[in-house]
Amino acid sequence: MTYQEKLDLLEDMMELEENTLSGKENLEDIDEWDSMSKLYLVSWVKKNMKKKLTTEEIVQFRTVNDICEYIQ
Numbered sequence: 001m002t003y004q005e006k007l008d009l010l011e012d013m014m015e016l017e018e019n020t021l022s023g024k025e026n027l028e029d030i031d032e033w034d035s036m037s038k039l040y041l042v043s044w045v046k047k048n049m050k051k052k053l054t055t056e057e058i059v060q061f062r063t064v065n066d067i068c069e070y071i072q
Contacts, residue, residue, distance in 0.1 A: 001072065003023070007021045007022070007023060007064070009044070009071070013041055014032035016030075016032055025063060026062060026063055027061055027063060027066075028062075030064075041053065042058070045071070049071070049072055053070075057070075
């Protein structure tokens with residue numbers, strides 16, 4: 001998965017317009033990074049990466065790039 005595909009996936013999860021994210025954004029500054037987006041991410045990781053994303057891991061994500069680095 002390319003970096004751009006990861007950004008596109010996150011934009012879909014957060015219901016953002018295309019090309020909104022660059023990767024440098026702080027998650028706390030994105031209103032759409034809410035509980036539903038986090039749940040969607042947990043579900044996607046479980047289905048596509050066969051891993052369990054924990055709450056402890058989610059709270060360690062500070063930027064969009066942190067999530068992109070986690071996603072394979």
